[in-house]
Amino acid sequence: MTYIIGIAGGSGSGKTTFAKKVINQFEANVGILHMDSYYLPSPPENLKTPTGKHNFDHPKAFDWELLKEHLSLLKNGQQINVPKYDFKTSSRTDQFEILQSSRVIIFEGIFSLFSEEIRDLLDIKCFLNVDADIRFIRRLHRDVQDRGRSLESVINQYYDSVRPMYNKYLDPQKQFADFIVGEENDNASIILSSRIRDLINQFPNAGGTFSLENLYV
Numbered sequence: 001m002t003y004i005i006g007i008a009g010g011s012g013s014g015k016t017t018f019a020k021k022v023i024n025q026f027e028a029n030v031g032i033l034h035m036d037s038y039y040l041p042s043p044p045e046n047l048k049t050p051t052g053k054h055n056f057d058h059p060k061a062f063d064w065e066l067l068k069e070h071l072s073l074l075k076n077g078q079q080i081n082v083p084k085y086d087f088k089t090s091s092r093t094d095q096f097e098i099l100q101s102s103r104v105i106i107f108e109g110i111f112s113l114f115s116e117e118i119r120d121l122l123d124i125k126c127f128l129n130v131d132a133d134i135r136f137i138r139r140l141h142r143d144v145q146d147r148g149r150s151l152e153s154v155i156n157q158y159y160d161s162v163r164p165m166y167n168k169y170l171d172p173q174k175q176f177a178d179f180i181v182g183e184e185n186d187n188a189s190i191i192l193s194s195r196i197r198d199l200i201n202q203f204p205n206a207g208g209t210f211s212l213e214n215l216y217v
Contacts, residue, residue: 002075003199004105004121005192008112008173009128010166011057012138015108018128018181018189022106025193031102033074035109038067039085041092049160054090056157057165059111071121077101087147104196113173123199126192127177132163 005022007015016034023030040063043054047061055061063083070080081096112118113125136158143149174180179195181188 002077002101002103002105003123003196004071004075004107005124005126005196006112006119006122007106007108007126007128008110008114008170008177009130010132010135010170011110011162012135012140012142013128013130014138015110015128019106019108021186021189022193022196025189026104026196029102030104030106031074031099032106032108033070033082033099035062035067035107035112036087037082037085038063038070038109039090039092043090049157051156051160053157053160055161055165056090057110057161057169059114059169062111064115068115068117068121071107071118074099074101074105075121103200110170111173113176114169119176124179124192124195125177126179126181127174128181129174130182132166136162 007019009015016032019032023032039056039061043056044060047055047058049055066083070082073080079098079100082099084093084095084097085091086093107122113122113127119125139158139162140151140154143154144151179192181192
């Protein structure tokens with residue numbers, strides 16, 4: 001049985017960085033699944049911002065059925081073909097990456113804790129509660145440097161969809177978290193990795209939800 005650890009948080013909160021810090025605490029292989037890979041093949045035409053732009057920060061921008069199917073397969077020890085998404089063209093490519101199931105899978109993304117069906121598959125639920133200005137600056141650097149975006153487009157998108165969608169859909173996910181982190185620092189990753197080890201030791205042969213009683217770090 002595979003244990004799946006969900007890490008949610010706003011865009012630019014450091015989810016991927018934090019996930020990698022947790023993974024580095026383990027000698028054995030720990031897999032990582034990025035929710036960004038599960039954007040719909042093309043943006044829905046009926047999902048637009050007030051200025052008429054595609055809204056990539058809304059829950060309906062994601063392929064939930066495929067995501068649920070893949071997480072269920074991983075949970076049961078099976079490999080999956082993770083789709084590859086091209087952020088420069090805002091479309092899913094024909095390529096994919098094989099992700100083998102392992103003892104622990106880190107699942108990170110802005111809506112990792114949004115769906116009740118997916119939360120039921122998670123053994124530990126984590127939320128990165130990072131200040132908005134830090135998230136914005138990180139997103140600005142990432143989208144300009146790695147995703148071919150202009151400075152103006154990133155700023156416009158932030159006010160058009162990122163900030164309002166965070167307040168409406170992302171921030172409320174904190175209520176479902178077992179583990180809330182104020183910053184993706186080394187101490188927090190050490191604490192979460194120790195909880196994962198506790199989970200494995202407590203349930204050595206089967207998955208089971210491990211209550212952290214809303215631990216804040």
